[in-house]
Amino acid sequence: MKRELPLFITAITGILIILNFVFPELTGGITETLRDWTIMIASFAILLGILNLIIVNLRKSLEPITHLEDRIFSIIVILSLVLTTIIGLIYGIKSNIQSFVVFKINNDYIFPLIETEFLKRDTNIFTGVIFNSVYTPLNSATFSLLAFFIASAAYRAFRAKNFEALILLLSAAIIMLGRVPIGDYIFSIFGIKISLISDYIISVLNAAAQRAILIAIGIGTIIISLKLLFGVEKSHIGKGD
Amino acid sequence: MEIGYLLYKAVIPFKENPSVLVSFIFLITISIIFWYYINNAKMGKIKEIFIRRIPALNSIDEAVGRSTELGKPILYIPGIMDIDNIQTLASLSLLSYIAQKTALYETELIMPVSRSVVMTVAQEVIKESYLKVGRSDLYRADKIFYLTDDQFGYAAAVDGIISREKPGAIFLVGAFYAESLILAETGFSAGAIQIAGTAMITQLPFFIAACDYVLIGEELFAASAYLSSDIIDKITLKTQDISKAIVMSFVLFIAIFNNLLVSFPNLANLPFFNIINLIIKTFFTNK
Amino acid sequence: MGLVSAIIGLFRKITRRTIFLIVALTLSFSIIFSNVAFIQKINLYILSKSISWTSEKAYNYIESLPEGSVVLLSADYAPSTKVENDPVVQGFLIQAFRKNLKVIAISLWPDGAVLLENNIKAVALKMNKKEDEDYVIGGYVVGGSVAIEKMGINLKTAIPLLKHSNAEFLKNIRTAKDLKLVFCVAAGDSLQSYVKILGARYGVNISGGCTAVMAAEMYPYIMSNQLIGLFAGLKGACDYQILELKDQIDPNNVPESVKNMFAQSIIHLLIVIFIIIANVVYFYERYEIKRKIKK
Numbered sequence: 076m077k078r079e080l081p082l083f084i085t086a087i088t089g090i091l092i093i094l095n096f097v098f099p100e101l102t103g104g105i106t107e108t109l110r111d112w113t114i115m116i117a118s119f120a121i122l123l124g125i126l127n128l129i130i131v132n133l134r135k136s137l138e139p140i141t142h143l144e145d146r147i148f149s150i151i152v153i154l155s156l157v158l159t160t161i162i163g164l165i166y167g168i169k170s171n172i173q174s175f176v177v178f179k180i181n182n183d184y185i186f187p188l189i190e191t192e193f194l195k196r197d198t199n200i201f202t203g204v205i206f207n208s209v210y211t212p213l214n215s216a217t218f219s220l221l222a223f224f225i226a227s228a229a230y231r232a233f234r235a236k237n238f239e240a241l242i243l244l245l246s247a248a249i250i251m252l253g254r255v256p257i258g259d260y261i262f263s264i265f266g267i268k269i270s271l272i273s274d275y276i277i278s279v280l281n282a283a284a285q286r287a288i289l290i291a292i293g294i295g296t297i298i299i300s301l302k303l304l305f306g307v308e309k310s311h312i313g314k315g316d
Numbered sequence: 317m318e319i320g321y322l323l324y325k326a327v328i329p330f331k332e333n334p335s336v337l338v339s340f341i342f343l344i345t346i347s348i349i350f351w352y353y354i355n356n357a358k359m360g361k362i363k364e365i366f367i368r369r370i371p372a373l374n375s376i377d378e379a380v381g382r383s384t385e386l387g388k389p390i391l392y393i394p395g396i397m398d399i400d401n402i403q404t405l406a407s408l409s410l411l412s413y414i415a416q417k418t419a420l421y422e423t424e425l426i427m428p429v430s431r432s433v434v435m436t437v438a439q440e441v442i443k444e445s446y447l448k449v450g451r452s453d454l455y456r457a458d459k460i461f462y463l464t465d466d467q468f469g470y471a472a473a474v475d476g477i478i479s480r481e482k483p484g485a486i487f488l489v490g491a492f493y494a495e496s497l498i499l500a501e502t503g504f505s506a507g508a509i510q511i512a513g514t515a516m517i518t519q520l521p522f523f524i525a526a527c528d529y530v531l532i533g534e535e536l537f538a539a540s541a542y543l544s545s546d547i548i549d550k551i552t553l554k555t556q557d558i559s560k561a562i563v564m565s566f567v568l569f570i571a572i573f574n575n576l577l578v579s580f581p582n583l584a585n586l587p588f589f590n591i592i593n594l595i596i597k598t599f600f601t602n603k
Numbered sequence: 604m605g606l607v608s609a610i611i612g613l614f615r616k617i618t619r620r621t622i623f624l625i626v627a628l629t630l631s632f633s634i635i636f637s638n639v640a641f642i643q644k645i646n647l648y649i650l651s652k653s654i655s656w657t658s659e660k661a662y663n664y665i666e667s668l669p670e671g672s673v674v675l676l677s678a679d680y681a682p683s684t685k686v687e688n689d690p691v692v693q694g695f696l697i698q699a700f701r702k703n704l705k706v707i708a709i710s711l712w713p714d715g716a717v718l719l720e721n722n723i724k725a726v727a728l729k730m731n732k733k734e735d736e737d738y739v740i741g742g743y744v745v746g747g748s749v750a751i752e753k754m755g756i757n758l759k760t761a762i763p764l765l766k767h768s769n770a771e772f773l774k775n776i777r778t779a780k781d782l783k784l785v786f787c788v789a790a791g792d793s794l795q796s797y798v799k800i801l802g803a804r805y806g807v808n809i810s811g812g813c814t815a816v817m818a819a820e821m822y823p824y825i826m827s828n829q830l831i832g833l834f835a836g837l838k839g840a841c842d843y844q845i846l847e848l849k850d851q852i853d854p855n856n857v858p859e860s861v862k863n864m865f866a867q868s869i870i871h872l873l874i875v876i877f878i879i880i881a882n883v884v885y886f887y888e889r890y891e892i893k894r895k896i897k898k
């Protein structure tokens with residue numbers, strides 16, 4: 076029973092959702108309830124995560140075998156979690172409305188500039204300090220690591236070992252230069268508009284290959300879904316034969 | 317009255333958007349083929365099918381073995397999407413195979429996740445796998461832990477784990493976004509064998525550049541069937557291929573047909589061409 | 604020959620760390636130099652001559668919408684991709700408000716809601732638009748693709764904050780089918796979800812913007828008209844600013860996205876140079892091996 080019940084629930088809800096795609100008018104009511112449940116479960120799941128995070132890090136910071144370095148990291152995690160939650164609950168993510176009233180704009184400014192001006196005047200500690208001054212830069216910093224990693228990965232991977240690799244390398248170079256103004260600037264000496272070539276590669280050659288992979292992935296997705304609906308795939312509930 | 321009303325309601329969507337009917341018919345056809353093959357396999361009519369070699373999957377044993385030799389842990393990353401994503405599910409079924417191997421070799425398996433539901437499911441999957449090979453004593457729930465839902469927060473934390481623990485093998489299987497290369501490059505610099513698998517087309521190039529083996533797109537979905545010893549699991553690949561053949565023949569037919577019509581406009585006057593053209597226009601064209 | 608092998612020897616010494624250092628230095632300098640008036644002018648000139656056809660298509664479609672049409676703006680990104688996505692959202696808001704379109708603004712990402720609110724309030728203040736009259740903020744919508752599915756059946760249950768709004772234009776909106784356009788600016792898979800669910804199933808017009816890395820994946824949808832147009836990456840952001848602001852742009856003080864394009868240009872060029880160096884080293888090594896075998 077422990078195995079059959081989840082499979083049964085999966086099958087019934089799955090079929091209902093598929094039918095909803097085809098007959099939205101007939102099944103609208105019940106599937107909407109199901110979707111509400113999904114959203115509710117997903118929202119509650121965050122509590123589960125937080126609980127696990129606290130337990131794992133508390134244990135790490137208390138256990139004698141942990142390195143000092145790890146212990147400090149764990150304590151920072153717990154502290155920042157608690158601090159952000161408390162401040163967030165008090166101030167919320169709504170921006171401070173009052174700051175908009177006193178906020179005046181120099182009409183000549185173009186928008187991205189205004190925004191920085193505007194952020195400086197945000198006095199809400201949650202959006203002003205935690206979101207704009209801590210979270211945003213940290214997030215952007217991790218993302219910007221990509222620039223370094225792409226450079227080193229490209230240096231290593233793009234070698235013309237054979238004809239296919241040569242084509243890959245050439246098209247990569249054309250697209251990289253075609254998407255930025257400097258490419259057109261350099262190639263204008265030879266009378267070539269490289270942005271047009273890059274547009275052709277992306278919208279014709281690339282789109283054709285992408286389409287093939289997309290269709291194959293789509294079919295693969297359908298098959299996995301059918302495996303779930305028919306109860307062939309059981310590993311997600313613990314495969315017990 | 318009720319039945320008439322229901323029928324009316326059922327027909328409306330097709331009138332509004334006839335291409336939905338095609339999707340529906342296609343889905344039913346695949347389901348029937350799927351059911352037919354499974355039934356045949358269950359009755360023992362099909363004993364074995366040929367599956368082409370997928371190098372990434374054959375290398376799993378090598379990766380786990382090398383980690384064991386070096387005495388280093390194995391890191392498994394199931395992507396950053398929730399359990400409702402098919403790629404995450406596919407990843408978890410691959411996990412069950414890998415967990416069995418690590419249990420057999422007595423190698424440590426570390427799994428940081430970014431979704432709490434995935435964490436609970438993964439704990440269950442790994443526990444069952446350890447139980448299956450009779451090594452449930454090795455299972456430790458705190459090796460499968462939640463980090464954060466935030467994409468780059470997760471990437472930063474996993475990077476930290478990679479550079480501290482120096483795993484011997486890293487599996488990056490599931491749905492990834494921009495963090496793919498951040499993880500894979502850090503793994504590369506730590507000198508781990510890396511096996512990646514994703515159906516996120518835009519992230520595939522990054523994995524191919526930085527990992528040793530990559531499951532490309534549908535290979536990820538075929539992985540669990542490929543590794544399974546069960547014929548019922550394997551037979552699903554046959555349905556996948558037949559469905560692909562159906563779609564391919566439609567694409568080919570419509571492409572040839574449309575090109576014929578463009579090259580020889582007079583053909584449109586023939587009734588046969590006219591009807592087919594009408595069908596394509598109604599059912600296979602986006603508004 | 605001595606010089607060549609000396610240069611190759613130098614190239615061989617390039618490690619990951621060297622690459623990181625060169626990238627960091629180049630990026631820092633190019634960000635500083637992007638403020639030079641001469642560079643700004645050239646960048647602006649070249650960019651305005653090479654606007655992507657996908658950007659133009661998306662822009663023209665919004666331009667063709669009748670006044671008073673209700674559109675949904677979904678800003679699904681986090682601060683990490685702010686540089687690429689924010690200008691697109693701002694461009695869309697300026698265009699929509701100029702055309703007197705009515706905007707429902709939501710975000711499927713919690714972080715996106717804060718960024719969206721910042722953007723919409725700044726633009727509305729400048730263009731004299733009022734909340735609950737010209738636009739409604741739907742805030743963070745929970746559920747991702749499940750929420751998108753719900754929009755097809757009932758927009759107001761999918762976006763709960765709409766129930767509290769007394770905006771006039773919301774009265775005739777029941778489901779997503781009543782929207783003239785869904786404009787999604789995405790850093791994740793939500794643009795695709797909109798295409799697959801609202802576009803394919805309910806026939807809603809979808810357009811939007813995305814990060815550069817996602818762009819390649821979106822082209823099949825544009826070619827099949829399932830996606831009207833696309834502002835892809837920083838290039839798309841520049842396209843939008845140039846298309847919308849046209850003559851208003853001061854060549855000595857161009858929008859931030861056009862300035863950032865200089866840094867991107869240089870770094871792309873640098874990566875191409877790295878690739879060339881890598882290949883020179885590779886071919887030289889092959890040549891040396893062949894020579895040794897002959898000996």
